[in-house]
Amino acid sequence: MKMDDKRFKLLLGVHYLGSTNYFASSTKASTIKRCVQTQTSTQDCTQNDYSIQSPQIIKKVKTTADSTQNTYEDDFYCHENLKIEETIQLPITFTNRNSGIPNQKQFYYINPLYIQEFKEKEYNYKTRAIILNRILDNCINMNNPYFHKAIYLFDLFLSKLKCKTISNQQQLRFLSLAIIFVITKMNAESSNVNLLLSQSSLNMNKQQLLQYERLILKVLDWHTNPLTIQDIFYEVILRFQVAFPNLNAYMSNQQLHLKIQINESDMKIINQILNVIVLDHNYLSHDFDDLSFSILYVMYQKELKENEFEDFLKKHEKSKSQILTSIKFVSKFIRVVQQLNEKQLDINSLEILKLVCD
Numbered sequence: 001m002k003m004d005d006k007r008f009k010l011l012l013g014v015h016y017l018g019s020t021n022y023f024a025s026s027t028k029a030s031t032i033k034r035c036v037q038t039q040t041s042t043q044d045c046t047q048n049d050y051s052i053q054s055p056q057i058i059k060k061v062k063t064t065a066d067s068t069q070n071t072y073e074d075d076f077y078c079h080e081n082l083k084i085e086e087t088i089q090l091p092i093t094f095t096n097r098n099s100g101i102p103n104q105k106q107f108y109y110i111n112p113l114y115i116q117e118f119k120e121k122e123y124n125y126k127t128r129a130i131i132l133n134r135i136l137d138n139c140i141n142m143n144n145p146y147f148h149k150a151i152y153l154f155d156l157f158l159s160k161l162k163c164k165t166i167s168n169q170q171q172l173r174f175l176s177l178a179i180i181f182v183i184t185k186m187n188a189e190s191s192n193v194n195l196l197l198s199q200s201s202l203n204m205n206k207q208q209l210l211q212y213e214r215l216i217l218k219v220l221d222w223h224t225n226p227l228t229i230q231d232i233f234y235e236v237i238l239r240f241q242v243a244f245p246n247l248n249a250y251m252s253n254q255q256l257h258l259k260i261q262i263n264e265s266d267m268k269i270i271n272q273i274l275n276v277i278v279l280d281h282n283y284l285s286h287d288f289d290d291l292s293f294s295i296l297y298v299m300y301q302k303e304l305k306e307n308e309f310e311d312f313l314k315k316h317e318k319s320k321s322q323i324l325t326s327i328k329f330v331s332k333f334i335r336v337v338q339q340l341n342e343k344q345l346d347i348n349s350l351e352i353l354k355l356v357c358d
Helices: 005-012 123-141 146-158 168-188 193-197 204-217 231-241 264-277 281-285 289-302 306-315 324-342 348-356
Strands: 033-035 041-043 050-053 060-062 250-253 258-262
Touching: 050 168, 123 146, 123 281, 123 348, 146 168, 146 204, 146 231, 168 193, 168 204, 193 204, 231 264, 231 306, 250 281, 258 264, 264 289, 264 324, 264 348, 289 306, 289 324, 324 348
Parallel strands: none
Antiparallel strands: 033 041, 050 060, 250 258
């Protein structure tokens, strides 16, 4: 169901302060909006419209201008002389419910402020949200379950890139497809190249895709298996189920060989929350386990007895005061997503981010 912004706000009754407004209109091209908390700045994008397509909605969104429509060249992102180790990276093996939550390897840490290293007219917070939403939609269209890995690698690649120059917006769109290609190859038996290329309206060919793949692997030094917020959340939720087995949120699932599982309705909301949170660059400023604990706290605090969640946090060497910033961050997303589901409004993650940031 497609709705205009005014009706969205009337239905939801939402107006949040303290969030980066990715979608605000500026009266001057030089208008700079200060971002709360991260103390960074972003400029509204203008001109050069392109469509973002999703199963639910087609939305015209403006993206950065002042870019030339060049054809593909090998030196788009500058030449990176990085050592490539000929090693095979094993998939992450998750721990059991009684062990510690896995930690991210040092290489995969992303500077939350890396976007400031780019010129604002070339790459900014709004452009990032648009491109990452495209990655999400492309993966959903192809039934590809690795979109959180792809989204994380997109940020990681740009943060590791030594030459912070983007010649035109086609680069980012080509990069988004190549990232999906890389992460699929590393996690699945085969990658459907033709189906992937069909997701682009820019007529990217196989040769270009392979050139981008080589560049990505060179910059990332073949590190393609990061822990994502989705990975950490499912680690945390396993421990949550052990600590609180009697919540009304659970249902049995014999196919997954789990005695308990979060019910379908709540899992839909949780997945929507995870999908939209990663579009907000501020999520990189939080520990993923803090965000995971915070989501569970906000969603189920009314069903838990006093101090029960505090005791749960203590077992993981945390406290409510320590994750308070993360609780405030996720609360705005949870409120919007829950109200959208109550009103049976089905919109994509970029539209949800727009509501949260308005």
